[in-house]
Amino acid sequence: MKAACEVCGSPLRTGPNRVEIDGAIMIVCNNCVKLGRPVGGPVVRDVRPGQVHPSFRPAQSSFGGSSPELEVDPEYNLKIRQAREKLGLSQEDLGRMLNEKLSVIRMVESKKLKPDPVLTRKFMHHLKVNLLVPMSELEGRTGI
Numbered sequence: 198m199k200a201a202c203e204v205c206g207s208p209l210r211t212g213p214n215r216v217e218i219d220g221a222i223m224i225v226c227n228n229c230v231k232l233g234r235p236v237g238g239p240v241v242r243d244v245r246p247g248q249v250h251p252s253f254r255p256a257q258s259s260f261g262g263s264s265p266e267l268e269v270d271p272e273y274n275l276k277i278r279q280a281r282e283k284l285g286l287s288q289e290d291l292g293r294m295l296n297e298k299l300s301v302i303r304m305v306e307s308k309k310l311k312p313d314p315v316l317t318r319k320f321m322h323h324l325k326v327n328l329l330v331p332m333s334e335l336e337g338r339t340g341i
C-alpha cells in the first residue's frame with residue numbers, strides 16, 4: 198500500500214511528516230507540512246540504517262507546566278545489558294565507548310552500582326536506550 202498525504206492525497210515521495218492540524222495528528226507531504234505543527238518528537242532522522250531505533254517513550258503524565266522529576270529506572274542494569282547485547286558490544290567495548298573502567302560497567306550491570314546522572318546519560322546516549330522514568334510512574338508500580 199502506497200502512503201499518501203492525508204491532506205492533499207498526493208503520494209509521499211519523501212519520509213512522512215507527522216503534524217498536528219486542528220488537534221488531529223495527520224501524515225502529510227512536504228507541501229502540506231506547513232499547514233500544521235510538527236509533533237511526535239524526533240522523527241528518527243539521525244538513526245543510521247541497521248541501528249536499533251531508540252525507544253521513544255512519550256510521557257503519559259499530563260505536563261502541568263513543569264517537567265516531571267526523573268529517576269533512574271530501577272531496572273537500569275537489565276536495560277543496559279539488553280541494549281548492549283543488542284548492539285553486539287562486550288562489556289569491554291562499552292567501557293571503552295564510555296571511557297569507563299570495565300569494573301564500572303560490570304558493577305552497573307550487576308546492579309551493584311547505580312549510575313550517577315552523568316554516567317546515566319552516557320549510557321543512554323551510546324546505547325540509545327531510555328533509562329529515566331518519571332517519579333510519578335515509579336510510585337505507581339508495585340513490587341519494587
Ligand SMILES: [Zn+2]
Binds near residue numbers: 204207225
Ligand atoms: Zn499534501
